[in-house]
Amino acid sequence: MTPQHIWIIYYYAFHLFLVLCRAPPLLTLKTEAVNLKVCGEGVVSPDPDDCASYFQCLDGAIIKEKCSSGSYFDSSWDVCVIDVDGICTPATVNCTEGELEVNPFNSCGYLKCLNGSITEVNCTSGNYFNSTLMTCTIDENGICSAIDDECIEGEIEENPEDPCGYFECINGSFEDVDCTSGTYFNSSLNICLIDENGICSAIDEKCIEGEIEENPDDPCGYLQCVDGSLEEVNCTSGTYFNSSLNICLIDENGICSLKCTEGEIEENPDDPCGYLQCVDGSLEEVNCTSGTYFNSSLNICLIDENGICSLKCTEGEIEENPDDPCGYLRCINGNLEELNCTSGSYFNSSIKVCLIDENGICSAIPEDCRDGDIEENPDDLCGYLICKDGSFSEANCTSGSYFDSSWKTCIIDENGICSSRNLVEACIEDEIESDPEECAGYLQCIDGKRVSQLCAYGSYFDSALKSCEIDYDNVCLSKSEICEEGERKEDLDDTTWYFECINGIMLSKNAKRKVTLRAV
Structure with missing residues (x-):
């Protein structure tokens, strides 16, 4: 090895030594990224990468949430609203299921893709998230020890800013809890006591500006803190308020569908002869009585002097009854009413008359009673009901007798119970005449018998005109009733x-x- 080679080796060794001296230790990487800031419970913020998503703090963790299909996150109101104007085109892909990411706000946990959304997950106690290995490992260097110790579950402490509530340890962190109405928090006993001295009554009920709460009286809206007081705000049409997420979501289940107050009455725009009444939470159609119409100003049915309600059928007209081959429908006072053929006959729809039931068309119908059975006729004390061919039909007692319901037989009419009635006299069909026993009603001939009918309230029967008229002059109304x-x-x-x-x-x-x- 030449001196030149030795010099080159020393040169590079020296510079490598300088680089290593300036580099931070491997185990200290990422430790400075620990953010001890805890998010405010329920606080939401928009997702800068997806207009149809937002971030929300739940149980001290920041979780990414997604608005329902067809809606976007409105940062002005911090709620999801229906995207009527096509403002938002949501991101097509949120994340890959099961994918892990570093949580820049918490080195003791990580972010994981669950159900298409990024969710914060904490490592188990004594571990931290190794960003190199992308897994939780034993925290030998106390990376997570810098974070304040968690509180003991259920622990209670005084809230120095609110004598009407306290702090309670829930899921490892202290949360505000209010005492029940009429009580205050006693810091000596660490319990809520009856507020005999009005400690809390003098405190004005205030809220945090912009804070949102559930409206217990309206699932289609919420309460929002404006200028220190809660005000009612409605969700946009087609949405409801989700109390878990504290946002308005698309009303897919019809939570806010039209409802009404029980017994409430409204005008029926499709029928002036009836009205809409709230029954079991929904509006149902109800018809006014014959000869009256619905007055939307007074919300009652009045006599139809101007013929507002045209007849639904021609008087006396006969039609087939699709539900009963042994009877028919007949137009009486503008309405179709059910009538029965006589026993042993059926209704022939071709010639529209009752014929002898030779083929037993009506015999197949289950019998309602046993032949010969007798019962009281609640509409006629001078007669009774007798069973023939499986159905009850009316029968009259002989002249000078009445039906005794106890003995179920006709006995002598010693007390004149039936003397005021003329059972023998027949009448012309649909004929109308005054009722001597009722000035606010009349007698109408139906199936050969006179039947009592009542005029609408506030009217009387004019025997000259043979019609019900408004009782302006108190013809029928006694002074005591006015x-x-x-x-x-x-x-x-x-x-x-x-x-x-x-x-x-x-x-x-x-x-x-x-x-x-x-x-x-």
């Missing part, structure tokens, strides 16, 4: 309703909503 305008009475059956006198008539109104329902 109320004083504006008078109110409590509804003992339902505290959400009350009675108010309008135009001399007591109407039922809802106390919470301006809804007039019915006359009393």
